[in-house]
Amino acid sequence: MPHHDPALVLGLDVGGTSSRALVADVSGRELGAGTAGGGNPNSHRPERAAEQVASAARAALSGIDPGRVRGGVLGMAGVSAMTNPAVAEPFTRIWDELGLAGTVRVASDCEVSFAAGTDSPEGTVLIAGTGSIAARIRDHRLVATSGGYGWLLGDEGSAFWLGREAVRATLESLDREEHPRDPLVSAVLDRTLGDETGHADDLSKRLIATVNNVAPIRLAELAPLVTDSAGAGDVLAHDIVARAATLLADTAQAVRDAGDTTPIVLAGSLTGADNPLGAALRTELAGRNSGELGTAGPGAEGAVRLAALDLDAPSNP
Structure with a gap:
C-alpha cells in the first residue's frame, strides 16, 4: 500500500513593507518559514510584489515537497486589487511555478488577523x-x-x-x-x-x-x-x-x-x-x-489556520 505524506498548507501575510510565509501541517505545526520585501500590489508593481511573495514562499518551502501543499491563504489589505486580472496574473503564475498541489486563496487582512487571535468562527x-x-x-x-x-x-x-x-x-x-x-x-x-x-x-x-x-x-x-x-x-x-x-x-x-x-x-x-x-x-x-x-498573533499564522480550515471544508474531502 503506497505511503501518503500528510497534507500541508501555506500561509502568507503580505504587507507594503514585508511579506512572511509559513508552511505548516493542518494542526498548525510550523515546518518552514520565510520572509521577503513588501508584496502588496497596492503598494508595488504587481510583478515586483509577486516576486517578493514568491521569495518568501520559496524560503518557507525549503526542503519541503511543494506537492504536499494542498492549499494556501494569502492575507493582505486591499484585496479588491486582486479582482484586476493584470494584478492577479503574476500571482497565479508564481503558484504554478512553485509547484503547489492546491490553490492559494486571497483573504482580507481582517480575516487573517481575526483567525490569528481566536479559534471562534x-x-x-x-x-x-x-x-x-x-x-x-x-x-x-x-x-x-x-x-x-x-x-x-x-x-x-x-x-x-x-x-x-x-x-x-x-x-x-x-x-x-x-x-x-x-x-x-x-x-x-x-x-x-x-x-x-x-x-x-x-x-x-x-x-x-x-x-x-x-x-x-x-x-x-x-x-x-x-x-x-x-x-x-x-x-x-x-x-x-x-x-x-x-x-x-x-x-x-x-x-x-x-x-x-x-x-x-x-x-x-x-x-x-x-x-x-x-x-x-x-x-x-x-x-x-x-x-x-x-x-x-502573527498574520501568517492566521493565514495557515484559514488554509487548514479550507481543507476541512466539504468541497475539500
Whole structure:
C-alpha cells in the first residue's frame, strides 16, 4: 500500500513593507518559514510584489515537497486589487511555478488577523496601526466593515490621527503662547523643527509649513510621541489617547449587535496592552462588551489556520 505524506498548507501575510510565509501541517505545526520585501500590489508593481511573495514562499518551502501543499491563504489589505486580472496574473503564475498541489486563496487582512487571535468562527476584529478599521467576521469570512476610509476621510484613533491631533494641540498651544510648554508640545517641535526656540508665531508658521511639505500620512510618525508622553503622565497626551480609545471602540461597536458576546480581536501596532492607547482601548471595550478580548498573533499564522480550515471544508474531502 503506497505511503501518503500528510497534507500541508501555506500561509502568507503580505504587507507594503514585508511579506512572511509559513508552511505548516493542518494542526498548525510550523515546518518552514520565510520572509521577503513588501508584496502588496497596492503598494508595488504587481510583478515586483509577486516576486517578493514568491521569495518568501520559496524560503518557507525549503526542503519541503511543494506537492504536499494542498492549499494556501494569502492575507493582505486591499484585496479588491486582486479582482484586476493584470494584478492577479503574476500571482497565479508564481503558484504554478512553485509547484503547489492546491490553490492559494486571497483573504482580507481582517480575516487573517481575526483567525490569528481566536479559534471562534465569528466575532469582531479591530485593527489600529497607521490606519484603522473594524470588521465583522462570520464563518471566518468578512461580512461588514466600519472605518478603513484612509487618512483623508477617516482612520479615527489611528497613528495618523494621533499625529495630526498632536500637531493641532501644538499649534493651539503656540496660539496661546503657553509657558512653560507642555512636554508633548516640546516633543512635537523638537521632532518636526529640530528645536523649540523662537517666537511662538514663528514656530507656528514653521510647523505648518513643515507638515504641509511632506506626505500627509507621515503624521503617523508622530504617534509614538503621543503614547510615550501619555505613558509619562502628560495630561495633554493622555487626553488625546483617551479620545482615540473612544473613537476606536466606537468603530468596533459599529459592526456589533446589541448584546453581542462574540470575541473581539485586537490587531495593529497601537493595540498592545503595554501601549497606553492599547490599555485604554481594552478598558473602553470591556466596559461595553461581555465578549472575550483577544490579541492577534502573527498574520501568517492566521493565514495557515484559514488554509487548514479550507481543507476541512466539504468541497475539500
